[in-house]
Amino acid sequence: MSEVMMALDNNQLELVYETNRASLHQCDTSEIYTLRFNSEVVEFRVCQLIAFKRKIQKIDLAQMFADDTADIEIVYMPHCDRLFALNIHDVLQLKELFAGAFTMLELNSMIHKELVRRPL
Structure with a gap:
C-alpha cells in the first residue's frame, strides 16, 4: 500500500472519476487502477x-431491500484476498463510480483513437 500512497504523492496516478465517497485512479506506467473506497485502497x-x-453490477438491489434477506452483500476478490461487505449505500456508490469511470475511460479511448488517426 505504501507504493500506492507514494504514487499518489508523486502525482503518478491520474484521477479517472470520483464520487463523494469513492475514486478511481489509473497509473499509465504500471497499468494499475487504484480504487479508494471507504478509506480502503485496492x-x-x-x-x-x-x-x-x-x-457489483450483478448485485440485485431489489433483493437487498426485501425484508427476508440480509441488507449486506459479500463480494470476494481473489486477486487481493479481500472480502467486501457492502451495504445498499456502498453498492449504489460503487455502481455510480463504475458507470462514470468506464464512461470516462471509453471517452478517453475514443479521443485517443481520433488523435492517432489524424495527426495534428
Whole structure:
C-alpha cells in the first residue's frame, strides 16, 4: 500500500472519476487502477477491475431491500484476498463510480483513437 500512497504523492496516478465517497485512479506506467473506497485502497489490473465491476453490477438491489434477506452483500476478490461487505449505500456508490469511470475511460479511448488517426 505504501507504493500506492507514494504514487499518489508523486502525482503518478491520474484521477479517472470520483464520487463523494469513492475514486478511481489509473497509473499509465504500471497499468494499475487504484480504487479508494471507504478509506480502503485496492489495486486492480484491467481484467480484475472489469471482474469487480461485473460483480457489483450483478448485485440485485431489489433483493437487498426485501425484508427476508440480509441488507449486506459479500463480494470476494481473489486477486487481493479481500472480502467486501457492502451495504445498499456502498453498492449504489460503487455502481455510480463504475458507470462514470468506464464512461470516462471509453471517452478517453475514443479521443485517443481520433488523435492517432489524424495527426495534428
